[in-house]
Amino acid sequence: MLIWDAHAGFELNSFHDLETLSVWKSAGVNFLSVNVGYDVNTWFQTVKALSLAREWVGKTEGYQLVRNVIEIDEANEAGDMAIAFDVEGMNALDGSLEMVSFYYDLGVRQMLFAYNINNLAGGGCHDEDTGLTKFGRAVVAKMNAVGMLVDCSHCGYRTTIEAMECSEQPVIFSHSNAKALRDHRRNILDEQALLCAEIGGVIGVNGISLFVGENDTSTRSITDHIEHYLDLVGHDHVGIGLDYFHPVEELPNFNETVSQNSHYWPLSDYPTAELHCAEPRQIQEIAETLLQRNHREAVVKGVLGGNFRRVASEVWK
Numbered sequence: 001m002l003i004w005d006a007h008a009g010f011e012l013n014s015f016h017d018l019e020t021l022s023v024w025k026s027a028g029v030n031f032l033s034v035n036v037g038y039d040v041n042t043w044f045q046t047v048k049a050l051s052l053a054r055e056w057v058g059k060t061e062g063y064q065l066v067r068n069v070i071e072i073d074e075a076n077e078a079g080d081m082a083i084a085f086d087v088e089g090m091n092a093l094d095g096s097l098e099m100v101s102f103y104y105d106l107g108v109r110q111m112l113f114a115y116n117i118n119n120l121a122g123g124g125c126h127d128e129d130t131g132l133t134k135f136g137r138a139v140v141a142k143m144n145a146v147g148m149l150v151d152c153s154h155c156g157y158r159t160t161i162e163a164m165e166c167s168e169q170p171v172i173f174s175h176s177n178a179k180a181l182r183d184h185r186r187n188i189l190d191e192q193a194l195l196c197a198e199i200g201g202v203i204g205v206n207g208i209s210l211f212v213g214e215n216d217t218s219t220r221s222i223t224d225h226i227e228h229y230l231d232l233v234g235h236d237h238v239g240i241g242l243d244y245f246h247p248v249e250e251l252p253n254f255n256e257t258v259s260q261n262s263h264y265w266p267l268s269d270y271p272t273a274e275l276h277c278a279e280p281r282q283i284q285e286i287a288e289t290l291l292q293r294n295h296r297e298a299v300v301k302g303v304l305g306g307n308f309r310r311v312a313s314e315v316w317k
């Protein structure tokens, strides 16, 4: 089965950070979208992270940068894990529409509007629900034109609805769990998932302890979120965006970053001691759990990678 992980959550500041990719590779992941930046960083930090990732993936055996789904297949046939990039938040555009094509040319294949708090493009999920801005609408049109996936994770409710209404192509939630199962502001309402499916998109379930349940990264509970979406939106619109990062105890700066940026991570929503993530090897366990719960093999194949692959083949150019 093709395994597609729609979002890696580790922060990328050096070649050393990229060695984490071996965790996905040894878990049998075929395609991974590697995050190169988010609104907490400056746009030029994102460009620098992109340069590091391109260089490392280009020269490291076992990995290939890909531009389209055909190249994913080719990489997999050669035994390599396929890599493209994503950006979490449009501060990375520095107010310039042309940056969309610039990032696309460098391998960025999905981008979301606002990382938790509002920015020049739209609203974040932990801020006033102000909706998509004029610039945000122009970015959607530009993303549609260049073939970049519009991602609604981390965004405010109105921004997600308005983005789905104005995009001419399917839109994804790369890593957003169900509020119906875990009432956290980072999770999404059923109606957001329903609209995403209606326009042909895919919702990826993540493995972050706070968003899965009560400090919960169990395969069983992650599978519960997947099953909730399968029941709600049907089997063509559910995938996985695990958002894996190193265990917090191995990240000396992580708690500092979170506590110094409480506007991005309001303390009431993010007691940092609770932040953990399920591991990529659990994706195989998720498949087994779905099969044990009597889901057909074709459905499991869709969740593991087929659905995100379909949307990418429709949108990427």
Ligand SMILES: [Zn+2]
Pocket: 009, 088, 153, 154, 175, 243
């Ligand atoms: Zn994220």
